[in-house]
Amino acid sequence: MADSEYILEMKNIVKTFPGVQALRGVDLKVRPGEIHALLGENGAGKSTLMKCIIGIHSPTSGQIIFDGKELGHYSPAEALKMGISMIHQELNPVLHRPIMENLWLGREPRNKIGLIDHKKMAEMTSEVLEEIYMMEDPRTLMSELTIAKMQMCEIGKAISYNSKLILMDEPTSALTNREVDQLFVIMRKLKEKGASMIYISHKLDEIYKIADIISVYRDGEYIGTGTPDELKVDKLINMMVGRDVKDQFPKEVCPIGEVKLEVKNLSHKKYFKDVSFTVRRGEILGVAGLIGAGRSEVIETIFGVRQKSGGQILVDGREVNIRRVDDAKKAGMAFITEDRRNSGIFPMLDxxxxxxxxxxxxxxxxxxxxxxxxxxxxxxxxxxxxxxxxxxxxxxxxxxxxxxxxxxxxxxxxxxNPDILLFDEPTRGIDVLTKSEIHRLITRLAGEGKSIIMVSSELPEVMGMSDRIMIMHQGKVTGIINNRPDLTQEELMAYATNTIEDYQKQQGVQNDH
Structure with a gap:
């Protein structure tokens, strides 16, 4: 490497799309062995900046210097050869091919006569999976994995390139707390080996746990850089949005009417059993639980994405037979999916x-x-x-x-014009300000008399937005409770881990003292 204290320098980067100036002369400097967090609300230009580094976009103007060399136009394949890899925010796996083929796509190991060596590929994949604490068989189809495990495979793929610089765009958006901790162990190992990482996340608690330094962007402009100690939460949010953000969960008390949706003993042969609950007009029912609890699968079954194996769905007291999505739409339902990339937007349409x-x-x-x-x-x-x-x-x-x-x-x-709205992780991968806007919209819809079910992995979001909360564990409902002032995250987690009886006994003992 040339004599420079930085592995990456980006100077005065401008990127213009038709009708949009995404980057307005921004700077970024990353040292070897550094975890550099990028923060900013959606639309701040962070992902565009990453795509300029990886070669998906070429800057309209400005300089990119990597490993001491100024770069011209280059492709993502050339970036990989130089030692730059990226974990994208939106997953794009080849679903009906195995993990090992997804991991080594385009760089498969070959035998002496030039054919793909599947045995060698499986061995190499097992080594990578072991590094990221996954025990799956390398021959498992990607379609059989949860979104969280697909995300871990993406992380493994990036690590397999032995890159000098790894770009991570919202790598934890689909991960459990345990998987996030595992990722941080992996990141610290990579750092010890001298690899640099650029880390984008809207979860401030993660940034403070893992980042060495933080750069903030707003509306396509560079705002400033500092260490986590220098940039406390209030200052950081103010830099990100240009003002203080109050009322992050703007829940208002809305009139709650009669029961609109009733679910009785709903079951799916694989994911959940005997799920029962009601939702009233004007009510927000939060659904909490760890990944794998069956939360998303329940609302997908209600909406006809999956087929129920038993139970009833009633709207306005009448049973509705929902075999496909059209049946749910006719019953006045709407479903905002967790995976907006693969089952939500049509990216090539306007x-x-x-x-x-x-x-x-x-x-x-x-x-x-x-x-x-x-x-x-x-x-x-x-x-x-x-x-x-x-x-x-x-x-x-x-x-x-x-x-x-x-x-x-x-x-x-x-x-x-639906009456029942099913939101699955409505703010996944969304910045602080836009989260607040989405929350305000959900509250307004409840105020208009809509019945809302909101699945979320973020306990503060569930507690901040819900009238009642249903908690699931391994396909079963462990509790449905009113959202009350004394409700704690610890109590919700006890329901989510099916240890509520132990928790309540412990609280009883503490109260006695």
């Missing part, structure tokens, strides 16, 4: 088409053609209503930040 695609019939003329004018008027209305930040409806949705993509999905479903 914002307008992504918004109207769930309610095409209302935009058809008598002759059967789509009315451009009616679509535009309706979409403009929802851009305002849901507060989507975009230069125009003709923008490809893939060019929007994750938070604004999520708002487009919410707008899509609101156009169907």
């Amino acid at each position: 914002i307008q088409l992504n918004m109207v695609i769930g309610s095409i019939p209302q935009f058809l003329s008598k002759a059967g053609f789509l009315s451009e004018k009616r679509m535009r008027v309706k979409c403009d209305e929802y851009v305002q209503k849901v507060q989507i930040k975009t230069p125009g409806l003709g923008q490809l949705i893939q060019n929007l930040s994750g938070g604004n993509q999520q708002k487009v999905l919410v707008a899509r479903w609101l156009m169907t």
Whole structure:
């Protein structure tokens, strides 16, 4: 390496897309063996900056110096050869191929006659999986893994390149606390070996645990850099959003009416059994539990994405037979998916088409053609209503930040005029300010009399937004409790780990003292 204290220097980087200036002369410097966190709300330019480093985008202007050499135009494949790898925020695995083929795609080991050596590939994969604390068989299909385990495979893939610089864009968004701790152990090992990491996360507690230094960006501009000790939470949030963010969970007391949705002994042959609950008009029912508890699978089954093996679903007191998604839509339901990349947005379509695609019939003329004018008027209305930040409806949705993509999905479903909204991880991978906007929107919908089920892995979010909370553990409901002032995260976790009786006994003993 040339005589420089930095492995990476980015100077005055500008990146312009049609109608959007994503980066406005930003800087970034990363030292060898450093974990450098990037913070900023969605739309701040962090992911665009990462894509410039990995070679997906070429900067409009500015300098990139890596390992002492100034780089010109280069591809992601060339970046990998130079020693730069990336864990992307949105997963894109080859679902119907095994873990080992996903891990070594395009660089498979070959035998003497040039054929792929599957035995060697399996051995190499086992070594990588062991490093990331996964015990899966290398021949397991990716489609059989949870999203969390797919994310761990992405992390393993990046590590397998033995890179000098690893870019991590929201690597923990689908991971449990235990898996996050495992990732941090891996990161510290890589750091000891001299690897540098750029780490993007909206979870401030993670940043303070793992980062050596933090750089903050806002609206495509560089704001400042400091150590975790120098940048306390209040200062950090102020730098990220340009003002103080109050009322992170703007839950209001809404009138709660009669039962709208009732679920009786709902079961799925693989994921959960005998799940029963009700949701009233104007009520937000939070669903908590560890990953693998069956939370997402329950609401996917209610919406017809999965087939139930038993039980009843009643809307307004009448049983509805939901065999597919169309049945759920006819029953007045909407579903905002956890995995917006693979089962939510249509990345190559524009914002307008992504918004109207769930309610095409209302935009058809008598002759059967789509009315451009009616679509535009309706979409403009929802851009305002849901507060989507975009230069125009003709923008490809893939060019929007994750938070604004999520708002487009919410707008899509609101156009169907649903009475029951199922939100699965509605703020996953979304910044502090946009989270607050999504929470405000959910609260407003409850105030309009909508019945809302909200699955979330973040206990503060569940506690801050819900009227009642249902907690699951290994496919069973362990408790449904009112959200009350004395409710603690420890109590919720006791339900989630099915240790509530021990917890209550312990609390009783402490209270006696």
